[in-house]
Amino acid sequence: MKTVIVSLLLSASVWAADAPKTKEVAPKAEAFQIHKYETQTLDNGLTILWVADQALPYVSLQMMFRSGSAQDPKGKEGLAAFTANLLEKGTTKRSASQIAEDLEQIGSGFESGTDPDYTMLSASALSFHKESALKQFAEIVLQPSFTNAEIERFRKQVLGSLQKMADHAEQFTEYLLPNFLYGDHPYGHQSIGTAKAVKHLKRVDLQKYYADNYTPQNAVLAVTGQFxxxxxxxxxxxxxxxxxxxxxxxxxxxxxxxxxxxxxxVDRGDLNQAQIEIGFKGVPRNMPEYLEYRAAIKVLGEGFGSRLFEEIRVKRALTYHIHAWFEPRLKSGPAGIYTFTRVDKIAETVEETLKILKKFVSEGVTDGEVETVKALMRGQFPRTFETPEALARQLLLLNRFGISSDYLTHYMNNLQLVSKDSINAAVKKYFAPDNLRVVVYAPKAKAEAALRAVGPVQVKKYKDFL
Amino acid sequence: MLKCFWLSVVVAFSSVAWAVTPQDLEKAIQFPVEKYQLKNGMTVLLHNDALIPAVSVQTWYRVGSKDEVPGRTGLAHFFEHMMFKGTKKFSKDTWGKFLNSKGAEINAFTSDDYTGYFVNAPKEHLELVLQIESDRMRNLALDPKDVAAEREVVKEERRMKYDDSIEGGIREAMANMMFTNLPYHWLPIGSITDLNAASSEDLRRFYKTFYSPNNAVLVVAGSFRGEEVKKVIEKYYGTLPKEEINRPEIKEEEPQTKERRVTIDREAQAPSVSIGYRLPDLKSADNYPLDLLAIVLGQGQSSRLYKQMVYKSESALNVYAASWNQVLAGQFSLGASLKAKTDPDKALAMMEVQVKMLRDKVIAQKELDKSRNLFMKDYVDGLKRLSGRAHTLASYETLFSDYTRIFTDLKKYQEVTVEDLQRVAKLYLQPTQRNIVIVMPKKAGGGK
Structure with a gap:
């Protein structure tokens, strides 16, 4: 067996050797030290990251596959997530019920999460159950049976969940946005898929997706904890x-x-609030101005003190919550502003929010905002990577997006290089405030006139999406 | 000057032996804590951990919606929002731009029993954070203009979490029905009418009484020098005056002898059901078996309700069971989000069948062990982050005045027997003790 073990501490990683490096800056000695980790590549191509952690008696296994819902074939939207969910619903050795019983017997559980660009599988356990946890995790990942009975059972679950989503206003609005933003694009649906497609998924579809994507070369396993x-x-x-x-x-x-x-x-008459998602084109993860874009989003609308929060919540009391967000992906991901307001304040909320967005893009950030956001990002960094599990997850994602792990080791120094000019250049380059896709989930009678003042409106009933 | 007593558990957090067993988990999760009290009665917990260059400062007050009176429900939570509106010394920008500029993150929460504030910050700003937190403990501005604006924000929070939420609506209906005398009759969010009625004077009175150092627990966790931080704490908090705390009179609940039920008709794609049983207060040792019983019934895919309702009969999309420990009286809660065609009464009958089995027959030891393993795993997960440890310390100290229960409670859970589970099921989960909330989808054309 060919095994390469590389020990890394504050040095650029070679486990993503073909990945382009971020800006080259020598890390300073006083930089925050992330946990030590090692990488190993097995003969079959599987990469394993080892992050030892002696603080508490646990082990954690996280396996990332470089495939997600963007790989769903047309007409089979939801296939990647459906496949990931079915893994624990039976293997060649055990039934779904036995797996649930055995995993929970050791206090563990199997989790899967499907993103457009990747799928993450995980299980963790207290360290005295690590042998069983490993055995079960490997069996679930490597030997799923995809029985028709479990497929039918899970299909009903997904269809029921999709139907009920309309009763969770925030979640439903979030569900509607990708299609409105991307249309017929691989990012144009949430990973759960559409009812129309899920109704027709077949066992052979799952088997094919599994065979094509669940391969050792397509996976990275991160192991953390006491071992x-x-x-x-x-x-x-x-x-x-x-x-x-x-x-x-x-x-x-x-x-x-x-x-x-x-x-x-999207019309729903009984809502007391309008849910508002203002979507726009975001960025790919592997972009040179990633830190600048992140800083810009924070200034615009992340948390207390951001422009949107101060104007829409604190000053105008229009909402309890507002934030700007972005999801960096392999290709340009989505970005947006999310908020909600009482139904008689829809016009003011949308207009004022857009005014802030436009001003932000035309005038850019100020010197004070740059200093503040840099301090915030500096302060957040160690807390973000505090646990080895969080670090491992971050390393998996960097790997997926082709970013060298020197992103982490050079983070503090690269952050220092971020300036007002560099942020404003990124804002000009990536934000297009006249090119938006706005989804509003609210009573039509209260919202339509208010929204027509903002731009062309198409109205649909919420049941049209069920 | 610091008051004289303190407790200390000094076991290196990072020197756990390799072969940990469930029996010595208590030792394996130990971390160093020092507890003392200031002369004004404020409790301080220090947890020194230099793994990351950060601190978590938690200030929890022993006040929640249980300390409100009818007509002013929601006041504790409304007041929590006002804590971010500035003092003479620190303008309201402090809890936004200013603390951001120090790399800090902040937030707060209000429950029935307590209100907590936290600041997670780089270690070099610890003194500044303590200065700010001590100042807003006694010197809040409470500008009427801010009160008026924030009232609207809180009402938006209510609309989002309760009025437009099926689950929020169930929670509120359950509390209204289950408690008729205790202040758990209402939720911390309060009613719109009461929020509109709350005046600046109400908020000021509430502040003076409950935001006193003798009603607070301060936790400082992270990277700091112990002796230095004690001096800083004394400097900023030592002179704050204590207050006499008069809480509203509590009228105990009468024993429940009949099932209670309410049906909410609303636009919904499918029905939901929830069953609530009243539990004893926080001091009861029965809370240990009740916590494990909830796991047996409805936590995880191998739980009894999941197996029966989600997997076997396919009548529900998901189920849950939870045991909520509260100061005056707890709640044991079961719920199911049903499939569109499921009859809620049949679902309720299925749930009762499962509960009855727990009353009638002791469960297998293996099933108890499973629930304990799930419980311990969650327990340890909660301690992985510095802010998680700080939160857990604040929670235990606020509720029990004894943070050491974080460690010793594990033994209590180890001691629970299968007979204990049956005993508490018989004692608290009888059909006549049920409070039932059903959400029924309104028929088409039924209007709002």
């Missing part, structure tokens, strides 16, 4: 027989382009 050499060898043994297979991921096209803003009003 010894013997258990480490067990981990390697559990995955070394996994057969290599080269897959061909579907290429994700670039962001669709539009000419003007549009508003989708």
């Amino acid at each position: 010894d050499e013997a258990w480490r060898a067990d981990v390697v043994k559990a995955f070394e027989a996994w057969k290599a297979k080269t897959g061909k991921p579907v290429e994700v096209p670039d962001f669709p382009s539009w000419k003007e803003s549009e508003i989708l009003l």
Whole structure:
């Protein structure tokens, strides 16, 4: 077996050797030290990250696959998430019920999360149950059975959840945005999929998706917690027989382009509040101005003290919550502003929010805001990577997006280089405030006139989406 | 000057032995804590951990919605919002731009029993954070203009979390029905009518009484020098005056002898059901088996309700069971989000079948062990982050005046027997003790 072990502490990683490096700045000695970790690549191509943590008696396994809902074939939206969810619903050795029983017997559980660009599987346990946790995790990942009975059972669950989503106003608005933003693009649906597509998923679809995407070369396993050499060898043994297979991921096209803003009003008469998602084109993760863009979003609308929070909540008392957000992806991900307000304040809330966005883009950030946001990002950094599990997750994501781990080791110094000019250049380059997709979930009678003053509105009933 | 007593548990957080067993988990999760009290009665807990260059400062007050009176429900939570509106010395920008500029993150929460504030900050700003937190303990401005604006913000919070939320609506209906005398009859969010009625004077009175050092627990966790931080705490908090705390009179609940039920008709895609049982107060040792009983019934995919209702009969999308420990009286809660065609009465009958089995027959030891393992895993997860440890310390100290229960409670859970589970099921989960909330989808054309 060919095993390469690299020990890393505050140095650029080689485990993503082909990844472009972020700005080259020598890390300073006083920089915050992230946990030590090691990487190992098995003969079958599986990369394993080891992050030892002696503080508490636990182990955690996180496996990331470089495939997600963007790989759903057209007409099969929801396939990636459906497949990930079915893994624990039966293996060639055990039924779904036995798996649930056995995992919970050791206080553990299996979790899967599907993002457009990746799928994350995880399980953790107290360290005295680590042998069983490993054995079960490996069996679930490597030997799923995808029985028709479990597929039918889970299909009903998904369809029921999609239907009920309309009763969770925030979640439903969030569900509607990707399609309004991206249309017929691989990012144009949430990973849960659509009812129309989920109704027709077949066992063979799951088997094919699994065979194409659940391969050791397509995966990185992060192991954290209290473990010894013997258990480490067990981990390697559990995955070394996994057969290599080269897959061909579907290429994700670039962001669709539009000419003007549009508003989708989804009518529901009984709501006391309007849910408002103002979506726009975001950024790819592997962009040179990533820190600048992050800083810009924070100044615009992340947390107490941001422009949107101060104007819309503190000064105008229009909402309890407002924030700007972005999801960096392989290709340009979505970004937006989310808020809600009472139904008689929809016009003011949307107009004022857009006014702030436009002013932000035209005038840019101030010197004071730059100093503040840099201090905030400096302060947040150690807290973000405080636990080895959080660090491991971050390393997995960096790997997925082709970013070298020197992003972490150079973070503090690169942050120092962020300036008013560099943030404002990024704002000018990436924000287009006249090119928006706004979803509003509210009673039509209260919202339509208010929204028509902002831009062209298409109105649909919420039941049209169920 | 610091008052004289303090407790200390000094076991290195990072020197756990390799072969930890469930029996010595208590030792394995130990972390160093020092407790003392200022002359004015404020309790201080220090947890020194230099793993990251940060601190978590938690200021919790022993006040919540249980300390409100009818007509002024929601006051404790409304007041919590006002704590971010500035003092003479620190303008309201402090809890936004200014603390951001120091790399800090802040927030707060209000429950029935307590109100907590936290600041997570780089270690070098610890003194500044303590100065700010001590100042707003006694010197809040409470500008009527800010009160008026924040009232609207709180009402938006209510609309979002309760009026437009099926789950929020269930919670409120359950509290209204389950408690007729205790102040848990209402939720911390309060009613719109009462929020409109709350005056600046109400808020000021509330502040003076309950935001006194003798009603507070201060937790400082993270990277600091112990002796220095004690001096800083004394400097900023030592001179704050204590107050006499008069809480509203409590009228105990009568034993519940009949099932109570309410149906909410609203626009919904499918029905939901919830069952609540009243539990004893926080001091009761029965809370240990009740916590584990909730796991047996409805936490996880191998729990009894999940297996029966989600997996076998496929009548529910999800189920839950929880035991909420509260100062005056707890709640044991079961719930199911049903599939569109499921009859709620049939779902309730299924839930009662599962509860009855727990009353009638002791469960297998293995099932108890499973619930304990799930419980311990969650317990340890909560201690992984510095802010999590600080939060847990503040919570235990605020509720029990004894943070050491973080460690010793594990033994109590280890001692729970299968007979204990049956005993508490019989004692607290009888059909006549049920409070039932049903959400029924309104029929088409039924109007609002």
